[in-house]
Amino acid sequence: MIPVDQSFPKQTTIVSSPRQLLILLILLAAGSLNAVTGNVVSPVFPEVVEQFQIDPRWAGLLVSMHTLTIALFSPLLGILADRAGKLKVLTPSLILYAVFGASGALMQGFVPLLATRALVGAASGGIAAASIGLVSSMYEGEARSRIMGYATSALATASIIFPLLGGWVGSFHWRFAFCLYGLGLPVALAAILILREEHPQRTVMIDLSQTQQLSKRLRQPDILTFFLALGLASAIFFVVVVYAPLYFKAAIGAGPVVNGAILASRAVGAALISALGASRLARWLGVTPSITLGFMLMALTLVTIPFLDQVQWIFLTAFLFGIGFGIVMPNLYISLSERSSPDQRTGILAIGTGAASIGQFVSPILLGPIWKNAGVAVFYVAAGVAIAIGVLALLAQKKLKSTHP
Numbered sequence: 001m002i003p004v005d006q007s008f009p010k011q012t013t014i015v016s017s018p019r020q021l022l023i024l025l026i027l028l029a030a031g032s033l034n035a036v037t038g039n040v041v042s043p044v045f046p047e048v049v050e051q052f053q054i055d056p057r058w059a060g061l062l063v064s065m066h067t068l069t070i071a072l073f074s075p076l077l078g079i080l081a082d083r084a085g086k087l088k089v090l091t092p093s094l095i096l097y098a099v100f101g102a103s104g105a106l107m108q109g110f111v112p113l114l115a116t117r118a119l120v121g122a123a124s125g126g127i128a129a130a131s132i133g134l135v136s137s138m139y140e141g142e143a144r145s146r147i148m149g150y151a152t153s154a155l156a157t158a159s160i161i162f163p164l165l166g167g168w169v170g171s172f173h174w175r176f177a178f179c180l181y182g183l184g185l186p187v188a189l190a191a192i193l194i195l196r197e198e199h200p201q202r203t204v205m206i207d208l209s210q211t212q213q214l215s216k217r218l219r220q221p222d223i224l225t226f227f228l229a230l231g232l233a234s235a236i237f238f239v240v241v242v243y244a245p246l247y248f249k250a251a252i253g254a255g256p257v258v259n260g261a262i263l264a265s266r267a268v269g270a271a272l273i274s275a276l277g278a279s280r281l282a283r284w285l286g287v288t289p290s291i292t293l294g295f296m297l298m299a300l301t302l303v304t305i306p307f308l309d310q311v312q313w314i315f316l317t318a319f320l321f322g323i324g325f326g327i328v329m330p331n332l333y334i335s336l337s338e339r340s341s342p343d344q345r346t347g348i349l350a351i352g353t354g355a356a357s358i359g360q361f362v363s364p365i366l367l368g369p370i371w372k373n374a375g376v377a378v379f380y381v382a383a384g385v386a387i388a389i390g391v392l393a394l395l396a397q398k399k400l401k402s403t404h405p
Contacts, residue, residue, distance in 0.1 A: 019194075026190045030094060031131040032158035033184055036166075037066050037124045039159060040101070040181065041117070042241050043167035043260035044174035046249040051174065054110050056372040060242040060364020065114055066121030071357035073125035086130040087195055093126030094188035101181020120181065127184075134195075159267040167260020174256070223348065225396075226336045229291075230352050231359030232389055233328050236298060238363035239382040240266065240321060243371055244305060247379075252309055265315045269322025270329075287331050287338075288397040294327030295390035302383035306376040329356075 041048070041063050049059045081089040100119040107113040162180070170177035244262065248254035254262070282290045301321040308314045333349065340348040371378045 022194055026187065026194055027131050027134055029187050030090060030127055030191065032155055033094070033097065033187065034070075034124050034128050034155070036158065036162045036180060036183070037070075037101075037120060038063060038241065039162045039263065040166045040177050041104075042245060042263055043163055043256040044170035044177045045242070046246050046259070047170070047174040047256065048113070049246065052110050052113075056246075057368040058110075058364075059246075060238075060368050060371075061114060062110075062117060063242045064238060064361045064364050065117040066124060067357040067360040069118045069121030070125040070128070071354045071361070073122040074129050075354070077126040078129035081126075081130045086134045087191065089126050090130035090134065090195075091188050091191050093123045093130060094184045094191065096120075097123035097127060098182050098184030098188070101184065102178055104181070105175040105178035123184075157271075160264045160271065163260040163263035163267065165260075167256040167258070167263075170256035170260070177256070222339055223336070226332060226339070227352055227355040229389060229393070230329075230332050230336075230356045231362075232385060233295075233325070233332065234356040234359035235363035235366070236302075236382045236386050237325050238360045239302070239367060239378060240305075240318070242364050243367070243378050244318075246371075247305065247376065248314065252311070252314075258311065262314055262318045265318035266322035266325070269319040269324075270326035271322075273323045273326035281327060282331050282334065286397075287335055288393050291328055291331045291335070292390035292394050294324045294331070295386040295393075297321070297324030298328070299383040299386035299390070300324075302379045302386065305379045 045059075045063055048054070048062060049056075054062070077089050077093070097120055100116050100123055104113055104116045104120075107116060166177045166180060169180060241263065245254070245259040248259060248262065252258075281293070285293065298321055301317045301324065304317055308317060333352065336352050337349060367378050367381065370381055
């Protein structure tokens with residue numbers, strides 16, 4: 001039996017008092033810091049590679065290393081948060097996030113910097129698990145759905161702002177960009193001063209039969225296929241996060257400010273289509289055709305990258321790539337959700353998120369040799385993978401319809 005704490009009284013309205021608003025803002029700020037984890041490094045990534053003369057084959061790990069430790073530590077720290085208390089995980093994670101993240105500015109080589117990237121990812125996993133847990137425990141019913149929407153909007157907004165901020169700060173020197181991780185300290189202080197957590201204990205019996213059913217469902221081919229699709233979609237996205245800044249620096253002399261703006265353009269496209277159009281498109285075309293369309297748009301924009309030499313066209317292409325990614329990911333999660341029973345859905349979706357993080361981590365490992373030896377061919381390879389997934393998705397749907405008319 002596992003003790004579970006009840007963090008806050010359940011709310012049926014979004015904000016019932018000024019204190020409630022302050023609590024909500026602190027938790028949203030903590031959750032949004034996860035958007036900073038990778039976006040701080042990407043705009044200054046070419047400068048870091050140049051400073052340390054990093055082998056192109058392994059350089060991409062600096063951008064993706066945190067995704068591995070997020071995937072590994074989020075579930076572990078989530079379990080710890082349920083047992084020991086969410087604030088006991090959130091506050092130390094925020095402090096360690098700031099310390100490990102900012103320490104990157106002091107590193108003098110590739111390996112020490114890579115180690116700090118791994119550590120900040122682990123701390124970020126604790127922030128994600130605890131902040132989402134606290135927000136969800138504060139609300140119920142329609143209020144919970146609305147607040148999760150606000151949390152998603154906050155993450156999307158942070159994903160737009162911080163590449164721009166990181167690029168601007170990094171334009172003075174790449175080491176300064178890492179100081180942005182220090183934002184974790186004021187958020188941690190606010191959490192210590194404002195947030196309170198009560199611990200009336202109750203016990204929850206673990207249903208072993210449900211665990212066995214979940215394990216069996218996870219081994220089914222359709223679920224595994226969607227895990228693979230989530231991983232590959234994230235790996236393709238990371239191609240533009242890792243290698244596009246390197247290419248644009250070499251091709252047009254793009255500095256941290258321009259590369260940060262390009263990253264922000266992708267985030268704008270993804271945020272807009274995810275919020276306004278992805279679900280409508282799925283209702284109009286169907287979920288699988290929408291996924292295929294998104295992958296095709298990602299592929300089209302990828303193959304154009306080596307031919308772009310004007311900033312305005314680069315921004316437009318980045319925006320369209322973001323739209324494609326913003327179509328693909330929500331619909332993949334919708335498909336995965338529809339194939340999960342209600343009592344298994346949360347666990348399966350969480351594992352899907354882990355698969356996406358693993359895809360981001362392995363992307364530079366698999367594609368680094370291509371970048372090192374063939375340069376821009378890495379964009380063509382990623383485009384080919386996107387096209388293949390899109391075509392296979394349509395063929396699988398056609399086969400399913402013929403089998404179950």
